[in-house]
Amino acid sequence: MGFFARLGRLIRGFFSLFIGGLEEKNPKAMLEDLKNQLNAAKVRYNTTTANIIAREKVAAAKLKSAEKELEECRRLIQEAKRQNDRELALQLLIQEEHLEAAYNTALEAYNSIKAEADHARQEFENFQAEMFQKMSQIEQLKVQADLADLKKEMNTLRSNFATESGAGRINEGLKQAEELIQSKLAKEEAIAELGKNSIDSRMRSLKTSAAKSRAEEKLRALFGDEPAQTEEEGRVVKERTQN
Incomplete structure (x- = not known):
């Protein structure tokens, strides 16, 4: 070979x-x-x-x-x-x-x-x-x-x-994070709700409404609109018209 x-x-x-x-x-x-x-x-x-x-x-x-x-x-x-x-x-x-x-x-x-x-x-x-x-x-x-x-x-x-140190640990972390977030949201919602019912909040709302009414009156005067009837005046006029 x-x-x-x-x-x-x-x-x-x-x-x-x-x-x-x-x-x-x-x-x-x-x-x-x-x-x-x-x-x-x-x-x-x-x-x-x-x-x-x-x-x-x-x-x-x-x-x-x-x-x-x-x-x-x-x-x-x-x-x-x-x-x-x-x-x-x-x-x-x-x-x-x-x-x-x-x-x-x-x-x-x-x-x-x-x-x-x-x-x-x-x-x-x-x-x-x-x-x-x-x-x-x-x-x-x-x-x-x-x-x-x-x-x-x-x-x-x-x-x-x-394993527990893998997915289990991640799932536990997600659960804790969710609980913290929900707790924080509930706290902020409670603070907001208390703010709406407080005297200061109601006073601010009243002042805002009054300021809006004054602005609407100035607007009607500016454009020469007829004075708005009060609720009582509107009821009387309606009754006269019906009679």
């Missing part, structure tokens, strides 16, 4: 252990720790993948160099043939065999490391997709953990409020 497969299985198993133990410990702290573990795994994936790709590039450069040397040797062989230099051609043919063997070795090494690099790229893509899913699940669980904390706080407040 390759490094990436082992690391992937390790992370999946690690995540399962965390999810299974959420109810036993602080879930938010565990989720944050798991998030850090996944980020650390991502760094390892990045580093390992980069190293494998770097090896692929080195192998590709060696293969290209070996191919170039082999092609140059074969060009020289043709040149020696053109010049009819058999001794030089012989030496070049011997060198060609060594260069061809070196090229085949470089090609085999490149194909091997390329296959490993392609596999590493695919594994890295799979890990990124899985990590994105796990990170999304972590964020969802953190939201649920926050909601659980809020519900717990609400239940605590509700429980505290339902």
Whole structure:
């Protein structure tokens, strides 16, 4: 089993252990720790993948160099043939065999490391997709953990409020306040009622009525109205009219 497969299985198993133990410990702290573990795994994936790709590039450069040397040797062989230099051609043919063997070795090494690099790229893509899913699940669980904390706080407040020191104390305070207010209102109403029946109050009422009567007489005189009849005068006039 390759490094990436082992690391992937390790992370999946690690995540399962965390999810299974959420109810036993602080879930938010565990989720944050798991998030850090996944980020650390991502760094390892990045580093390992980069190293494998770097090896692929080195192998590709060696293969290209070996191919170039082999092609140059074969060009020289043709040149020696053109010049009819058999001794030089012989030496070049011997060198060609060594260069061809070196090229085949470089090609085999490149194909091997390329296959490993392609596999590493695919594994890295799979890990990124899985990590994105796990990170999304972590964020969802953190939201649920926050909601659980809020519900717990609400239940605590509700429980505290339902006690004698909570709602009972508030109800008792409201009752006392209501009694004080009613007592104060009754006292003020009694004072007002006594004020209405007092001599001073009656005297003020009489003076107000007399002042109003004088003002009405001045108003009639101002506008030339006929003097108002007294009650007795009105009765006499009425009797005369009837007779």
